Amino acid sequence: MKVAGLAILGLFGILVVGLLLGGVPVVDGLRLLFQGAFGDRFAISQSLVRATPLLLAGLGVAVAWKAGVFNIGGEGQLVIGALAGATIAKALHGFGIAPLATISILLASVVGGAGWAAVAAWLSIKRGVNLVISTILLNFIGLQLLVYGVDGPLRRAGQSAPMTEQVPDAWMLWRPSRQTDVHFGVVIALLLCIAVGYFLFRTRKGYLMRATGANPQFVRANRYPPEPIQFQAMLISGALCGLAGGVQYLGINGQLTASFSQQYGFLAIPVALVGGLHPAGVAASSFFFGALFAGTSNLSRFGGGGSYFVYVVQGLAVLGLLGYQFLRERNEVTNQ
Amino acid sequence: MIDAVLILRYAAPIAFAAVGETAGQRAGMINIGLEGTMLTSAFVATKVSLATGSPWVGIIVGAVAGLILALLTGVFTIRMQQDQVVVGTAVNLLCFGLCGMLFERWNGATGQLLSLPPLPKFAGGLDVVLLLLVVSAVAISFALFRTEWGLRARTAGEYPASLEAAGYSVIRTQFQALLISGLMAGLGGAYYAIGVAGSFAPDMISGRGFMAIAIVTFARWKPIWGLLSACLVGYFESLQYQLQMTHQDIPKSLLIALPYAATLLILVFSGRSSNAPAALGQPYKGMR
Numbered sequence: 001m002k003v004a005g006l007a008i009l010g011l012f013g014i015l016v017v018g019l020l021l022g023g024v025p026v027v028d029g030l031r032l033l034f035q036g037a038f039g040d041r042f043a044i045s046q047s048l049v050r051a052t053p054l055l056l057a058g059l060g061v062a063v064a065w066k067a068g069v070f071n072i073g074g075e076g077q078l079v080i081g082a083l084a085g086a087t088i089a090k091a092l093h094g095f096g097i098a099p100l101a102t103i104s105i106l107l108a109s110v111v112g113g114a115g116w117a118a119v120a121a122w123l124s125i126k127r128g129v130n131l132v133i134s135t136i137l138l139n140f141i142g143l144q145l146l147v148y149g150v151d152g153p154l155r156r157a158g159q160s161a162p163m164t165e166q167v168p169d170a171w172m173l174w175r176p177s178r179q180t181d182v183h184f185g186v187v188i189a190l191l192l193c194i195a196v197g198y199f200l201f202r203t204r205k206g207y208l209m210r211a212t213g214a215n216p217q218f219v220r221a222n223r224y225p226p227e228p229i230q231f232q233a234m235l236i237s238g239a240l241c242g243l244a245g246g247v248q249y250l251g252i253n254g255q256l257t258a259s260f261s262q263q264y265g266f267l268a269i270p271v272a273l274v275g276g277l278h279p280a281g282v283a284a285s286s287f288f289f290g291a292l293f294a295g296t297s298n299l300s301r302f303g304g305g306g307s308y309f310v311y312v313v314q315g316l317a318v319l320g321l322l323g324y325q326f327l328r329e330r331n332e333v334t335n336q
Numbered sequence: 337m338i339d340a341v342l343i344l345r346y347a348a349p350i351a352f353a354a355v356g357e358t359a360g361q362r363a364g365m366i367n368i369g370l371e372g373t374m375l376t377s378a379f380v381a382t383k384v385s386l387a388t389g390s391p392w393v394g395i396i397v398g399a400v401a402g403l404i405l406a407l408l409t410g411v412f413t414i415r416m417q418q419d420q421v422v423v424g425t426a427v428n429l430l431c432f433g434l435c436g437m438l439f440e441r442w443n444g445a446t447g448q449l450l451s452l453p454p455l456p457k458f459a460g461g462l463d464v465v466l467l468l469l470v471v472s473a474v475a476i477s478f479a480l481f482r483t484e485w486g487l488r489a490r491t492a493g494e495y496p497a498s499l500e501a502a503g504y505s506v507i508r509t510q511f512q513a514l515l516i517s518g519l520m521a522g523l524g525g526a527y528y529a530i531g532v533a534g535s536f537a538p539d540m541i542s543g544r545g546f547m548a549i550a551i552v553t554f555a556r557w558k559p560i561w562g563l564l565s566a567c568l569v570g571y572f573e574s575l576q577y578q579l580q581m582t583h584q585d586i587p588k589s590l591l592i593a594l595p596y597a598a599t600l601l602i603l604v605f606s607g608r609s610s611n612a613p614a615a616l617g618q619p620y621k622g623m624r
Contacts, residue, residue, distance in 0.1 A: 022437045070421050129603045130553060132368065132421055136546045137600045144593035152587055269425055308440065308538075311433025318426035319412065326416035 010320055011288065011313075018312040024299060036298035037291035045180035046297075049252065051290025053078070053244040055189040057268035058275060058282040059196045060113075060240030066200060066277050067233035068213035068226075073120055073135025074241040075265030076142030077113040081242025082249045083142075083149050084112025086164050086256045089171070090154055098170040105171070106246045113242015114235045116142060121234035125227045139266070147258045154256070164256045173251045185247035190283070192240065197279035209233050241265055270314035274321060289314065339574075341461040347570025348469050349374065349528035349541075353548035354555070354562040355473045356520020361552055362480055363513030364493035365413065366617045368424025370521045371545030372431025373405045375538075377525030379435040382452060382536035385529075391453045395465065395526040402522015403515055405431070410514045414507055417619035436538040450535050465527050470563070476516065477559040489513050493613030496620040506620050521545065547599050554602045556611045565602070572598045 019029040037047045057074045064071035088108040092101050120138055123129040151162035173184040200206040208229050212219045216226040244264060253260060271289050275281030292310055299306030353370050360367050367373075377398035385394025405427060412423040443450070455463045480486040488509050491499040496506045528544070529536050547569055555561035572595045579591050 018433075021434060023441060072421075072425070123600075123604060127604050129600075130550075133546060133550045133553070134600060134603065136543065137550065137596045137603075140543050140596040141593045141600070144589040144596075147589035147592075148587050151589065270429060273422060273425075306437075308433045308436035311429045312437060313433075315426045315428075315430030315433055318422065318429070322412055322416065322418040322423065322426070326418060 006324075010324070011317060014313055014316040014320055015292075018309060018316055021312060022309060024309075029299060032298040033292065033295035036295035042180055043294060045182045046294035047287070047291040048186055049181045049183070049290075050293040051286045052183075052185045052189045052251065053248045053264040054268055054271050054290050054293075055193060055283055055286035056185075056244035056247060057241045057265050058271035058286050059189075059193060059279060060237040060244070061268050061272035062275065062277040062279065062282050063196060063200065063209070063240065064233050064237035065272060066213045067209040067230050068216060069121070069124075069230045069233050069237070070132045071117065071120070071135055071234060071237045072132055072269060073117060073138050073142075073265075074237075074244075074268045075261065075263060076135065076139035077116045077238040077241035078245035078248075078265035079139075079142045079146045079261050080116040080245070081109035081113035082245030082256060082260060083146055083154075084115075084242070085109040085246040085249050086149070086154055089167050090165060093165060096168075096171065098168075101168075101171045102173065102250060105167075105250060106243065109242045109246025109249070110239045111242070113245065114239040116242070117234045117238020118231075121231045125231060143261070146256065146260065150256050150258055150260075156255075162258060167250065167254045171250065172254055173247065181252060183251035185251040188243075188247060192243075193279045193283050196240075200279070205229075205232070241268070244268070267310065267314065270318050274314075274317050339461075341466075343567055343570045343574050344466055344469075345461070345532055345570075346573045347567040348466055349524040349532065350544050350548045350551065350569055351469055351473070351563050351566035352524030352527065353517075353521040353545055354551040354566050355469075355476055355559045356517040356524075357548055357552045358555065358557055358559045358562050359476050359480060359489065359520075360513045360517030361616055362486075362493050362557055362613055363489040363510050364496065364613055364615045364618065364620070365410075365510055365514045365517065366420045366424070366549070367406070367409060367514065367517050367521070368421050368549070369405060369409050369427030369431070369545075370424075370517070370548055371541055371543065372428035373402050373518055373521040374525030374528065374545045375435050375541045376405060376431045377401045377522040378529035378536060378540060379439065381526035381529045382450060385452050386450065389453055391455045391530045394452070394530055395523065398526025398529070399519055399522040402518040402520070402525065404518075405522075406515050406518020407511075409518070410511050413619065414510050414514065417621050419619070420617050432538070439536065439538050452530050452534050452536075454534060455531050463531060465523070465531055468523075472520065473559045473563040480559065485512075490613070492620075493615055496615055500622070510620070521548070524548075543596060547595070550599045550603055553612075554606045556606075557613065558611075568602070569595055569599060 016026055019026045036043055038044055057078055061071060061074050085105040085108050088105050120131055120134045123134050124131040150164055154164045155162055156165045175183050208224060212226045212229045219226050271286050272282055275285035292313060296306040296309045299309055353374060357367060357370060380401040381394040381398030384397040385391050409423055409427055412418045413420045457463045488499060488504055492506050492509045500506050533540060551562055551565045555565045576591045576594045580588055
């Protein structure tokens with residue numbers, strides 16, 4: 001409880017520092033952020049909806065990093081996942097049956113994300129290519145593939161701006177209310193959060209992944225080669241990030257444009273880190289950053305640049321967390 | 337026709353960062369924050385050169401911004417022994433956020449087109465900064481492999497405990513190497529804004545810092561090879577622009593992806609290397 005209180009206090013302080021750095025009046029800025037995130041029903045629904053892809057991709061990042069694989073490629077995996085989903089949507093166009101089409105599109109996004117992650121994992125294991133670098137490069141390539149897709153093979157005919165066909169309403173994820181954007185993806189994300197927690201902490205494979213991240217020599221000494229374990233961690237990671245893209249596609253947009261991704265896959269890295277790479281922590285931090293995301297839409301009243309505020313807070317939050325960890329470890333050493 | 341000076345100019349921002357990062361990585365420091373450093377330096381150089389009217393002041397202050405970010409990175413990675421990838425990612429986020437936010441607040445969300453005071457050029461299109469790039473690649477190579485300081489730096493990257501046992505400070509040595517990396521990335525970013533683009537946009541660096549890190553691996557941790565490999569990537573970049581003009585039937589997005597794909601392929605075929613510093617990326621927690 002003490003840690004949670006400290007975290008809330010720390011994040012509040014970071015918000016203030018971020019506003020000061022960006023030259024936004026602090027009190028008004030905080031009030032507008034809060035209104036945008038929790039002011040009314042619509043604001044709360046926006047916070048939830050923004051948190052959903054962050055939670056899914058954040059879980060993906062957490063699984064990989066727990067296993068000692070620095071997957072920075074969540075963004076590329078998310079985009080390729082959505083692209084794979086849109087490809088299936090185009091293939092099923094005209095004859096798909098509602099629930100089956102929805103499930104196929106989501107499955108395609110899972111496979112797409114996992115496949116994109118598998119490229120980096122394979123290159124790392126077989127060719128010794130640094131995974132941090134390869135996943136970053138694959139992010140850029142994935143983003144250009146999205147631009148190519150929406151302007152080329154998947155482009156909706158007779159439309160001046162490049163975008164894909166709108167998915168039929170019946171294929172979209174179920175919404176409890178017409179007034180808000182909350183969709184069934186929120187439930188999917190929460191269920192997967194529990195599933196990932198169970199997997200990591202209650203199954204043999206999850207234990208092996210955590211052990212590999214903590215100490216690969218230990219795992220190897222027990223005759224488990226770490227490479228296949230890390231490969232599987234990357235597959236799960238990519239699958240979750242890809243699903244984040246698919247859920248965003250069928251939950252909110254219904255079609256892809258070049259600006260489909262709002263960097264959710266990239267923002268998911270600090271979400272996972274601030275959440276301590278633990279599913280419950282990732283859920284809490286994704287909600288915080290989702291709310292912040294929703295709140296920043298209000299900051300535009302103080303001039304542009306509000307959308308960048310999330311990055312500032314995330315950067316400061318991760319640095320703050322590292323500083324806190326350092327101080328805590330040092331105190332433990334001196335108290336011994 | 338392939339224009340060598342043009343390629344060198346496109347390559348210069350990546351080359352600066354890659355040459356500096358070579359020194360950093362030889363001392364064991366992976367600086368993932370290179371991307372954000374380049375962006376911040378480009379931004380600072382833009383602001384300062386517009387305010388003073390002098391491209392030189394812009395480049396110098398941009399380089400100083402790189403130094404300051406390296407100092408910040410070092411406090412977390414060297415002094416506090418935190419994970420270098422995590423710290424670098426945080427630095428990148430902070431830089432993206434601050435540069436984007438301040439740029440939009442000062443210039444509006446659409447971003448008016450800024451035009452910066454140009455650098456004076458010699459005959460043939462070369463300028464002082466490009467010469468500085470070549471000189472600094474040679475100088476860093478000399479410093480790393482022919483001086484006592486270089487031996488210390490490389491020891492910090494291979495087996496830091498032995499450096500400490502010999503009576504030298506690992507912290508100081510790694511800080512020095514990291515500052516070189518930050519200074520060079522700062523020069524690269526500032527030169528990109530002033531010497532190459534002549535303008536600023538929050539997404540202008542678009543992966544060049546990350547490509548520089550990739551190039552260090554491909555160049556087997558050798559500064560001069562780093563410069564040459566950066567020229568290879570610079571060639572792909574200028575090729576991409578040329579193809580955009582001559583072959584308008586090829587989708588532009590695929591051409592933009594070309595330098596990234598080329599960098600990835602380069603890494604695939606460079607394979608594992610025994611030149612990699614043994615303690616690369618590992619926080620040094622003192623002799624135990």
